[in-house]
Amino acid sequence: MYPNLVKHILKYVSLNEEEIQILLKYIKPLSVRKKVNLLKEGQICKSLYFVEKGCMRLFFVDDKGVEQITQFAIENWWMSDFTSFNTQSPSQFYIQPVENSVLYVVEHHLREQLFQELPQLERYFRLIIEKAYSASQIRFKYLYNFSKVESFHHFSTLFPEFIQRIPQYMLASYLGFTPEYLSEIRKNRL
Amino acid sequence: MYPNLVKHILKYVSLNEEEIQILLKYIKPLSVRKKVNLLKEGQICKSLYFVEKGCMRLFFVDDKGVEQITQFAIENWWMSDFTSFNTQSPSQFYIQPVENSVLYVVEHHLREQLFQELPQLERYFRLIIEKAYSASQIRFKYLYNFSKVESFHHFSTLFPEFIQRIPQYMLASYLGFTPEYLSEIRKNRL
Numbered sequence: 156m157y158p159n160l161v162k163h164i165l166k167y168v169s170l171n172e173e174e175i176q177i178l179l180k181y182i183k184p185l186s187v188r189k190k191v192n193l194l195k196e197g198q199i200c201k202s203l204y205f206v207e208k209g210c211m212r213l214f215f216v217d218d219k220g221v222e223q224i225t226q227f228a229i230e231n232w233w234m235s236d237f238t239s240f241n242t243q244s245p246s247q248f249y250i251q252p253v254e255n256s257v258l259y260v261v262e263h264h265l266r267e268q269l270f271q272e273l274p275q276l277e278r279y280f281r282l283i284i285e286k287a288y289s290a291s292q293i294r295f296k297y298l299y300n301f302s303k304v305e306s307f308h309h310f311s312t313l314f315p316e317f318i319q320r321i322p323q324y325m326l327a328s329y330l331g332f333t334p335e336y337l338s339e340i341r342k343n344r345l
Numbered sequence: 346m347y348p349n350l351v352k353h354i355l356k357y358v359s360l361n362e363e364e365i366q367i368l369l370k371y372i373k374p375l376s377v378r379k380k381v382n383l384l385k386e387g388q389i390c391k392s393l394y395f396v397e398k399g400c401m402r403l404f405f406v407d408d409k410g411v412e413q414i415t416q417f418a419i420e421n422w423w424m425s426d427f428t429s430f431n432t433q434s435p436s437q438f439y440i441q442p443v444e445n446s447v448l449y450v451v452e453h454h455l456r457e458q459l460f461q462e463l464p465q466l467e468r469y470f471r472l473i474i475e476k477a478y479s480a481s482q483i484r485f486k487y488l489y490n491f492s493k494v495e496s497f498h499h500f501s502t503l504f505p506e507f508i509q510r511i512p513q514y515m516l517a518s519y520l521g522f523t524p525e526y527l528s529e530i531r532k533n534r535l
Contacts, residue, residue, distance in 0.1 A: 215486050225485040237479035247486060274464060281471035288474050289427035291481040295415040296405050296437060298488055299521060331489060 158184070160205045160259040163231050167282050168275040178276070181269045182259045187252045194250040200239035202260045206230050209256020212325065214249050224328040227253070229317065233283060253321055306330050307340050348374070350395045350449040353421050357472050358465040368466070371459045372449045377442045384440040390429035392450045396420050399446020402515065404439050414518040417443070419507065423473060443511055496520050497530050 160182055161175060170178060184207070187193065194200050196216065204211065211234045213226040225248075228234035239246035240263060261269065270277045301309060307330055311318050318326065327337040350372055351365060360368060374397070377383065384390050386406065394401065401424045403416040415438075418424035429436035430453060451459065460467045491499060497520055501508050508516065517527040 213482075215490070217490055223486075223489050225482070225489060236482065237475055238483060241475060241479060247483065270468075274467075277464075277468050277471055278460075281467055281474065284471065284474050284478050285427055285431060288478040288481065289431060291478065291485075292403075292415070292426065293428060293437065294485075295481075295488075296413075298485075299413050299415060300405070300407055 158182075158259060159207050159231060163205070164276070164279050167279045170273070170275060174273055174275070177272055178269075181265055181272075182261060185258045185260050187256050187258060189252045189254050189256070192249055192251050194236060194239075194246055194248065196247060196249060197245045198239075199243050200236040200246050200248075200250075201243075201263050203233055203235045203240065203266070204228075204250070205233050205259040205261075207257040207259050209258070210253040210321065211256060211258075212251055212253050214251070214328070215247055216249070222249075222328060224325055227317070227321065227329065229320075233287070237284075253325065303330065303332055303336070304340055307332075307337065348372075348449060349397050349421060353395070354466070354469050357469045360463070360465060364463055364465070367462055368459075371455055371462075372451060375448045375450050377446050377448060379442045379444050379446070382439055382441050384426060384429075384436055384438065386437060386439060387435045388429075389433050390426040390436050390438075390440075391433075391453045393423055393425045393430065393456070394418075394440070395423050395449040395451075397447040397449050399448070400443040400511065401446060401448075402441055402443050404441070404518070405437055406439070412439075412518060414515055417507070417511065417519065419510075423477070443515065493520065493522055493526070494530055497522075497527065 157175065161178065164170065164178070182205075185204075187209075193202075193204065193211075206228050208230060211228045212224050213228075213234060213236065214222045214224040217223050226234070234250060236246045236248045236250065238244070239248070243263065297306065297309065310326075310330065323337060324334045327334045330337065332340075347365065351368065354360065354368070372395075375394075377399075383392070383394065383401075396418050398420060401418045402414050403418075403424060403426065404412045404414040407413050416424070424440060426436045426438045426440065428434070429438070433453065487496065487499065500520065513527060514524045517524045520527065522530075
Protein backbone atom coordinates (compact mmCIF):
# COMPACT_ATOMS: atom_id res chain seq x y z
CA MET A 156 0.00 0.00 0.00
CA TYR A 157 1.36 3.36 -1.00
CA PRO A 158 0.96 6.37 1.26
CA ASN A 159 -1.79 8.86 0.39
CA LEU A 160 0.90 11.23 -0.87
CA VAL A 161 1.82 8.83 -3.67
CA LYS A 162 -1.85 8.36 -4.57
CA HIS A 163 -2.25 12.14 -4.58
CA ILE A 164 0.71 12.60 -6.92
CA LEU A 165 -0.61 9.87 -9.22
CA LYS A 166 -3.85 11.83 -9.62
CA TYR A 167 -1.86 14.59 -11.31
CA VAL A 168 1.06 12.88 -13.09
CA SER A 169 2.04 9.41 -14.28
CA LEU A 170 4.79 7.43 -12.57
CA ASN A 171 5.71 3.83 -13.29
CA GLU A 172 6.65 1.38 -10.56
CA GLU A 173 10.34 2.16 -10.82
CA GLU A 174 9.68 5.90 -10.63
CA ILE A 175 7.48 5.42 -7.56
CA GLN A 176 10.38 3.63 -5.89
CA ILE A 177 12.60 6.63 -6.67
CA LEU A 178 9.96 8.99 -5.29
CA LEU A 179 9.76 7.00 -2.05
CA LYS A 180 13.45 7.72 -1.42
CA TYR A 181 12.66 11.45 -1.36
CA ILE A 182 9.61 11.53 0.90
CA LYS A 183 10.00 10.76 4.58
CA PRO A 184 7.14 9.97 6.97
CA LEU A 185 7.06 11.98 10.19
CA SER A 186 4.73 11.41 13.15
CA VAL A 187 4.15 14.56 15.15
CA ARG A 188 2.33 15.24 18.40
CA LYS A 189 -0.17 18.04 18.55
CA LYS A 190 1.01 21.48 19.70
CA VAL A 191 4.71 20.72 19.03
CA ASN A 192 6.16 23.39 16.70
CA LEU A 193 7.63 22.19 13.42
CA LEU A 194 8.60 25.76 12.57
CA LYS A 195 8.98 28.83 14.79
CA GLU A 196 9.25 32.51 13.89
CA GLY A 197 12.89 33.31 13.11
CA GLN A 198 13.75 29.76 12.02
CA ILE A 199 14.37 28.80 8.40
CA CYS A 200 11.66 26.59 6.93
CA LYS A 201 13.48 23.56 5.57
CA SER A 202 10.53 21.34 4.60
CA LEU A 203 7.32 21.01 2.67
CA TYR A 204 4.79 19.02 4.73
CA PHE A 205 2.10 16.86 3.20
CA VAL A 206 -0.69 15.91 5.62
CA GLU A 207 -1.07 12.13 5.34
CA LYS A 208 -3.33 12.05 8.39
CA GLY A 209 -4.21 14.82 10.80
CA CYS A 210 -4.41 18.58 10.75
CA MET A 211 -1.87 21.43 10.78
CA ARG A 212 -2.04 25.17 11.27
CA LEU A 213 0.11 28.10 10.16
CA PHE A 214 0.02 31.11 12.47
CA PHE A 215 1.92 34.19 13.54
CA VAL A 216 2.14 35.88 16.94
CA ASP A 217 1.05 39.52 16.88
CA ASP A 218 2.48 42.48 18.83
CA LYS A 219 0.22 41.70 21.75
CA GLY A 220 1.45 38.10 21.93
CA VAL A 221 -1.78 36.70 20.47
CA GLU A 222 -1.61 33.71 18.08
CA GLN A 223 -3.31 34.52 14.78
CA ILE A 224 -4.03 31.56 12.47
CA THR A 225 -3.88 32.31 8.74
CA GLN A 226 -4.08 28.77 7.33
CA PHE A 227 -5.10 25.20 8.08
CA ALA A 228 -4.17 22.00 6.23
CA ILE A 229 -5.93 18.66 6.53
CA GLU A 230 -5.43 15.35 4.71
CA ASN A 231 -4.04 15.66 1.16
CA TRP A 232 -2.93 19.28 1.58
CA TRP A 233 0.58 20.67 1.64
CA MET A 234 1.72 23.10 4.30
CA SER A 235 4.81 25.28 4.39
CA ASP A 236 5.99 28.85 4.70
CA PHE A 237 6.87 29.19 1.02
CA THR A 238 8.75 32.48 1.40
CA SER A 239 11.06 31.07 4.04
CA PHE A 240 11.31 27.72 2.22
CA ASN A 241 12.13 29.16 -1.20
CA THR A 242 14.52 31.88 -0.06
CA GLN A 243 15.86 29.96 2.96
CA SER A 244 15.37 33.06 5.08
CA PRO A 245 13.92 33.34 8.63
CA SER A 246 10.18 32.70 8.85
CA GLN A 247 7.52 35.08 10.14
CA PHE A 248 5.31 32.10 11.00
CA TYR A 249 4.82 29.04 13.19
CA ILE A 250 3.71 25.63 11.89
CA GLN A 251 2.11 23.29 14.40
CA PRO A 252 -0.07 20.15 14.33
CA VAL A 253 -3.60 20.74 15.61
CA GLU A 254 -3.99 16.96 16.14
CA ASN A 255 -1.43 14.17 16.44
CA SER A 256 -0.57 13.84 12.76
CA VAL A 257 1.34 11.81 10.21
CA LEU A 258 3.13 13.92 7.62
CA TYR A 259 5.29 13.25 4.60
CA VAL A 260 8.22 15.60 4.32
CA VAL A 261 10.16 16.86 1.30
CA GLU A 262 13.38 18.54 2.39
CA HIS A 263 14.56 21.74 0.72
CA HIS A 264 18.02 20.40 -0.12
CA LEU A 265 16.53 17.36 -1.87
CA ARG A 266 13.75 18.93 -3.92
CA GLU A 267 15.92 20.01 -6.87
CA GLN A 268 17.43 16.54 -7.02
CA LEU A 269 13.92 15.06 -6.98
CA PHE A 270 12.94 17.29 -9.94
CA GLN A 271 16.03 16.16 -11.84
CA GLU A 272 15.30 12.50 -11.26
CA LEU A 273 11.53 12.81 -11.79
CA PRO A 274 10.65 15.84 -13.94
CA GLN A 275 6.97 14.90 -13.56
CA LEU A 276 7.22 16.19 -9.98
CA GLU A 277 7.97 19.66 -11.29
CA ARG A 278 4.58 19.45 -13.03
CA TYR A 279 2.88 18.05 -9.92
CA PHE A 280 4.09 20.94 -7.76
CA ARG A 281 3.17 23.45 -10.48
CA LEU A 282 -0.39 22.11 -10.52
CA ILE A 283 -0.69 21.93 -6.72
CA ILE A 284 0.62 25.41 -6.14
CA GLU A 285 -1.59 26.88 -8.88
CA LYS A 286 -4.55 25.34 -7.07
CA ALA A 287 -3.44 26.85 -3.76
CA TYR A 288 -2.84 30.23 -5.40
CA SER A 289 -6.22 30.25 -7.11
CA ALA A 290 -7.85 29.50 -3.73
CA SER A 291 -5.95 32.50 -2.31
CA GLN A 292 -7.33 34.80 -5.00
CA ILE A 293 -10.87 33.83 -4.00
CA ARG A 294 -10.08 34.07 -0.28
CA PHE A 295 -8.92 37.67 -0.77
CA LYS A 296 -12.28 38.38 -2.34
CA TYR A 297 -14.07 36.92 0.69
CA LEU A 298 -11.90 38.87 3.11
CA TYR A 299 -12.90 42.11 1.39
CA ASN A 300 -16.49 41.19 0.81
CA PHE A 301 -17.88 39.17 3.71
CA SER A 302 -19.03 40.36 7.10
CA LYS A 303 -17.83 38.26 10.04
CA VAL A 304 -21.14 36.41 10.25
CA GLU A 305 -21.10 35.72 6.50
CA SER A 306 -17.51 34.42 6.77
CA PHE A 307 -18.56 31.90 9.39
CA HIS A 308 -21.60 30.68 7.45
CA HIS A 309 -19.62 30.45 4.23
CA PHE A 310 -16.83 28.49 5.90
CA SER A 311 -19.36 26.18 7.61
CA THR A 312 -21.04 25.44 4.29
CA LEU A 313 -17.76 24.75 2.48
CA PHE A 314 -16.13 22.69 5.24
CA PRO A 315 -18.82 21.29 7.60
CA GLU A 316 -16.67 18.42 8.95
CA PHE A 317 -13.72 20.69 9.48
CA ILE A 318 -15.80 23.01 11.66
CA GLN A 319 -16.57 20.05 13.96
CA ARG A 320 -12.98 18.89 14.00
CA ILE A 321 -10.93 21.87 15.13
CA PRO A 322 -11.03 23.60 18.51
CA GLN A 323 -13.41 26.53 18.48
CA TYR A 324 -10.83 29.10 19.61
CA MET A 325 -8.72 28.16 16.57
CA LEU A 326 -11.66 28.55 14.22
CA ALA A 327 -12.35 31.94 15.82
CA SER A 328 -8.72 32.99 15.30
CA TYR A 329 -8.79 31.96 11.62
CA LEU A 330 -12.02 33.85 11.02
CA GLY A 331 -10.72 36.90 12.88
CA PHE A 332 -13.26 36.68 15.74
CA THR A 333 -13.02 36.47 19.48
CA PRO A 334 -14.09 33.02 20.77
CA GLU A 335 -17.02 34.73 22.51
CA TYR A 336 -18.23 36.24 19.25
CA LEU A 337 -18.02 32.85 17.51
CA SER A 338 -19.99 31.29 20.33
CA GLU A 339 -22.74 33.90 19.85
CA ILE A 340 -22.83 33.20 16.10
CA ARG A 341 -23.11 29.46 16.70
CA LYS A 342 -26.09 30.01 18.93
CA ASN A 343 -27.65 31.79 15.97
CA ARG A 344 -27.85 34.98 17.92
CA LEU A 345 -25.95 36.97 15.28
CA MET B 346 15.53 42.60 -29.07
CA TYR B 347 13.45 40.09 -27.17
CA PRO B 348 10.37 41.20 -25.25
CA ASN B 349 10.70 41.58 -21.46
CA LEU B 350 8.74 38.36 -21.07
CA VAL B 351 11.51 36.35 -22.74
CA LYS B 352 14.13 38.07 -20.58
CA HIS B 353 12.01 37.29 -17.53
CA ILE B 354 11.75 33.62 -18.46
CA LEU B 355 15.51 33.45 -19.09
CA LYS B 356 16.11 34.62 -15.51
CA TYR B 357 14.49 31.39 -14.29
CA VAL B 358 15.25 28.74 -16.92
CA SER B 359 17.68 28.20 -19.82
CA LEU B 360 16.50 28.32 -23.42
CA ASN B 361 18.71 28.19 -26.48
CA GLU B 362 18.08 30.30 -29.57
CA GLU B 363 15.99 27.62 -31.22
CA GLU B 364 13.88 27.17 -28.10
CA ILE B 365 13.32 30.92 -27.84
CA GLN B 366 11.99 30.86 -31.39
CA ILE B 367 9.55 28.10 -30.37
CA LEU B 368 8.50 30.12 -27.30
CA LEU B 369 7.83 33.17 -29.46
CA LYS B 370 5.21 31.18 -31.38
CA TYR B 371 3.24 30.70 -28.14
CA ILE B 372 3.26 34.23 -26.75
CA LYS B 373 1.25 36.92 -28.47
CA PRO B 374 1.62 40.66 -27.87
CA LEU B 375 -1.57 42.56 -27.12
CA SER B 376 -1.96 46.33 -26.83
CA VAL B 377 -4.87 47.32 -24.63
CA ARG B 378 -6.42 50.66 -23.81
CA LYS B 379 -7.06 51.54 -20.21
CA LYS B 380 -10.45 50.74 -18.68
CA VAL B 381 -11.34 48.17 -21.38
CA ASN B 382 -12.24 44.85 -19.73
CA LEU B 383 -10.15 41.83 -20.72
CA LEU B 384 -12.30 39.66 -18.48
CA LYS B 385 -15.75 40.23 -16.98
CA GLU B 386 -17.60 38.40 -14.22
CA GLY B 387 -19.34 35.37 -15.71
CA GLN B 388 -16.89 35.00 -18.59
CA ILE B 389 -14.34 32.20 -18.81
CA CYS B 390 -10.76 33.37 -18.38
CA LYS B 391 -8.92 32.06 -21.42
CA SER B 392 -5.54 33.76 -20.98
CA LEU B 393 -2.59 34.39 -18.73
CA TYR B 394 -1.44 37.99 -19.15
CA PHE B 395 2.16 39.12 -18.68
CA VAL B 396 2.57 42.87 -18.24
CA GLU B 397 5.25 43.90 -20.74
CA LYS B 398 4.49 47.58 -20.14
CA GLY B 399 1.70 49.17 -18.13
CA CYS B 400 -0.47 48.23 -15.20
CA MET B 401 -3.46 45.93 -14.69
CA ARG B 402 -6.00 45.39 -11.96
CA LEU B 403 -8.15 42.45 -10.84
CA PHE B 404 -11.40 43.40 -9.12
CA PHE B 405 -14.87 42.20 -8.30
CA VAL B 406 -18.14 44.12 -8.02
CA ASP B 407 -19.82 43.74 -4.63
CA ASP B 408 -23.54 43.51 -3.83
CA LYS B 409 -23.78 47.29 -3.71
CA GLY B 410 -22.27 47.62 -7.18
CA VAL B 411 -18.95 48.91 -5.86
CA GLU B 412 -15.70 47.84 -7.57
CA GLN B 413 -13.33 46.23 -5.09
CA ILE B 414 -9.72 45.76 -6.27
CA THR B 415 -7.93 42.72 -4.88
CA GLN B 416 -4.79 42.74 -7.02
CA PHE B 417 -2.55 44.88 -9.22
CA ALA B 418 0.11 43.80 -11.70
CA ILE B 419 2.84 46.03 -13.16
CA GLU B 420 5.77 45.25 -15.48
CA ASN B 421 7.12 41.68 -15.22
CA TRP B 422 4.10 40.33 -13.34
CA TRP B 423 1.51 37.85 -14.51
CA MET B 424 -2.20 38.48 -14.10
CA SER B 425 -5.08 36.06 -14.44
CA ASP B 426 -8.03 34.58 -12.60
CA PHE B 427 -6.36 31.23 -11.99
CA THR B 428 -9.54 29.47 -10.82
CA SER B 429 -11.42 30.39 -13.96
CA PHE B 430 -8.36 29.79 -16.15
CA ASN B 431 -7.51 26.36 -14.73
CA THR B 432 -11.03 25.00 -14.50
CA GLN B 433 -12.39 26.92 -17.53
CA SER B 434 -15.38 27.98 -15.44
CA PRO B 435 -17.07 31.42 -15.21
CA SER B 436 -15.01 34.04 -13.40
CA GLN B 437 -16.00 36.00 -10.29
CA PHE B 438 -13.64 38.80 -11.33
CA TYR B 439 -12.87 41.55 -13.83
CA ILE B 440 -9.44 42.18 -15.35
CA GLN B 441 -8.79 45.66 -16.70
CA PRO B 442 -5.77 47.80 -17.65
CA VAL B 443 -5.24 50.76 -15.34
CA GLU B 444 -3.04 52.40 -18.02
CA ASN B 445 -2.74 51.82 -21.75
CA SER B 446 -0.66 48.64 -21.61
CA VAL B 447 1.26 46.13 -23.68
CA LEU B 448 0.72 42.54 -22.60
CA TYR B 449 1.96 39.16 -23.69
CA VAL B 450 -0.72 36.52 -23.70
CA VAL B 451 -0.54 32.75 -23.23
CA GLU B 452 -3.79 31.12 -24.29
CA HIS B 453 -5.30 28.30 -22.23
CA HIS B 454 -5.61 25.91 -25.17
CA LEU B 455 -1.93 26.34 -26.05
CA ARG B 456 -0.29 26.09 -22.64
CA GLU B 457 -0.15 22.29 -22.46
CA GLN B 458 1.35 22.19 -25.94
CA LEU B 459 3.92 24.78 -24.85
CA PHE B 460 4.87 22.59 -21.87
CA GLN B 461 5.25 19.60 -24.15
CA GLU B 462 7.50 21.46 -26.56
CA LEU B 463 9.45 23.29 -23.86
CA PRO B 464 9.35 21.43 -20.52
CA GLN B 465 11.47 24.22 -19.00
CA LEU B 466 8.33 26.38 -19.09
CA GLU B 467 6.64 24.01 -16.66
CA ARG B 468 9.48 24.86 -14.27
CA TYR B 469 9.22 28.58 -15.03
CA PHE B 470 5.52 28.65 -14.18
CA ARG B 471 6.11 26.53 -11.05
CA LEU B 472 8.68 29.05 -9.83
CA ILE B 473 6.56 32.10 -10.72
CA ILE B 474 3.43 30.78 -9.09
CA GLU B 475 5.31 29.72 -5.95
CA LYS B 476 6.55 33.29 -5.70
CA ALA B 477 3.01 34.65 -6.09
CA TYR B 478 1.67 32.16 -3.56
CA SER B 479 4.35 32.97 -1.00
CA ALA B 480 3.49 36.68 -1.39
CA SER B 481 -0.16 35.75 -0.71
CA GLN B 482 0.77 33.99 2.53
CA ILE B 483 2.46 37.17 3.77
CA ARG B 484 -0.39 39.36 2.54
CA PHE B 485 -2.88 37.32 4.60
CA LYS B 486 -0.70 38.03 7.63
CA TYR B 487 -0.84 41.77 6.91
CA LEU B 488 -4.59 41.70 6.38
CA TYR B 489 -5.05 40.16 9.84
CA ASN B 490 -2.38 42.20 11.56
CA PHE B 491 -2.27 45.74 10.21
CA SER B 492 -4.56 48.64 10.96
CA LYS B 493 -5.70 50.64 7.93
CA VAL B 494 -3.08 53.32 8.58
CA GLU B 495 -0.34 50.72 8.97
CA SER B 496 -1.44 49.05 5.69
CA PHE B 497 -1.01 52.32 3.84
CA HIS B 498 2.40 53.09 5.32
CA HIS B 499 3.60 49.54 4.73
CA PHE B 500 2.42 49.59 1.11
CA SER B 501 3.99 53.05 0.54
CA THR B 502 7.34 51.83 1.86
CA LEU B 503 7.31 48.65 -0.24
CA PHE B 504 6.06 50.25 -3.48
CA PRO B 505 6.75 54.02 -3.42
CA GLU B 506 6.65 54.48 -7.22
CA PHE B 507 3.49 52.44 -7.52
CA ILE B 508 1.70 54.71 -5.04
CA GLN B 509 2.45 57.68 -7.31
CA ARG B 510 1.43 55.84 -10.44
CA ILE B 511 -2.10 54.59 -9.78
CA PRO B 512 -5.23 56.70 -9.29
CA GLN B 513 -5.88 57.36 -5.62
CA TYR B 514 -9.39 55.90 -5.62
CA MET B 515 -7.94 52.61 -6.88
CA LEU B 516 -5.29 52.56 -4.17
CA ALA B 517 -8.04 53.27 -1.62
CA SER B 518 -10.11 50.37 -2.99
CA TYR B 519 -7.16 47.95 -2.79
CA LEU B 520 -6.39 48.98 0.78
CA GLY B 521 -10.06 48.75 1.77
CA PHE B 522 -10.48 52.48 2.47
CA THR B 523 -12.79 55.17 1.24
CA PRO B 524 -10.95 57.71 -0.97
CA GLU B 525 -11.66 60.34 1.72
CA TYR B 526 -9.99 58.26 4.41
CA LEU B 527 -6.92 57.76 2.19
CA SER B 528 -6.77 61.48 1.56
CA GLU B 529 -6.75 62.11 5.33
CA ILE B 530 -3.93 59.57 5.81
CA ARG B 531 -1.87 61.17 3.07
CA LYS B 532 -2.18 64.54 4.77
CA ASN B 533 -0.65 62.81 7.81
CA ARG B 534 -3.74 63.50 9.82
CA LEU B 535 -4.23 59.83 10.76
